[in-house]
Amino acid sequence: SRIIGRTRNSVVLPDGSRHWPLVGFSRFRDVAPIRQFQLVQHAIDDIEVRFTLDRELYSGEQSALSTIIQQALGHPFPLRYTCSSAPLPRSAGGKFEEFISKVA
Numbered sequence: 001s002r003i004i005g006r007t008r009n010s011v012v013l014p015d016g017s018r019h020w021p022l023v024g025f026s027r028f029r030d031v032a033p034i035r036q037f038q039l040v041q042h043a044i045d046d047i048e049v050r051f052t053l054d055r056e057l058y059s060g061e062q063s064a065l066s067t068i069i070q071q072a073l074g075h076p077f078p079l080r081y082t083c084s085s086a087p088l089p090r091s092a093g094g095k096f097e098e099f100i101s102k103v104a
Contacts, residue, residue: 011073012103014044021099022072031068032061036088039069041101047073050082057083 010018021039028034036052049069051057057065062081070076090096 009097009099010101011041011075011099012044012101013075019074022074025068025072025098027068028065031064032057037098038088038096039073039099041099041103044103045078047077047079048082049079050084050088052084052086052088054085057081 009020011021012018025037028037032051032053033055034051034053038050040048040050042048047069049065066079069079088096
């Protein structure tokens with residue numbers, strides 16, 4: 001798949017169809033002390049989950065979060081996690097997006 005910029009808030013499924021992620025991300029804080037999050041779809045089968053939190057995720061928390069995310073995205077995508085205590089960066093224009101797709 002080609003990567004040519006981003007389409008805001010639209011997840012691309014393996015069959016090529018697109019849809020908006022469903023509500024569910026608000027449930028993150030019920031599972032772990034997440035201060036900020038962002039999902040980035042780098043490729044059809046590559047979704048990075050970026051979290052800002054004050055400690056590492058426990059394995060049970062990561063498993064529960066994966067279930068919530070996969071339900072919200074509408075597909076059991078493989079997920080990779082990047083956790084940091086630093087705030088997630090904003091775009092050059094100062095905007096923060098919770099979901100970014102870099103899949104054309």
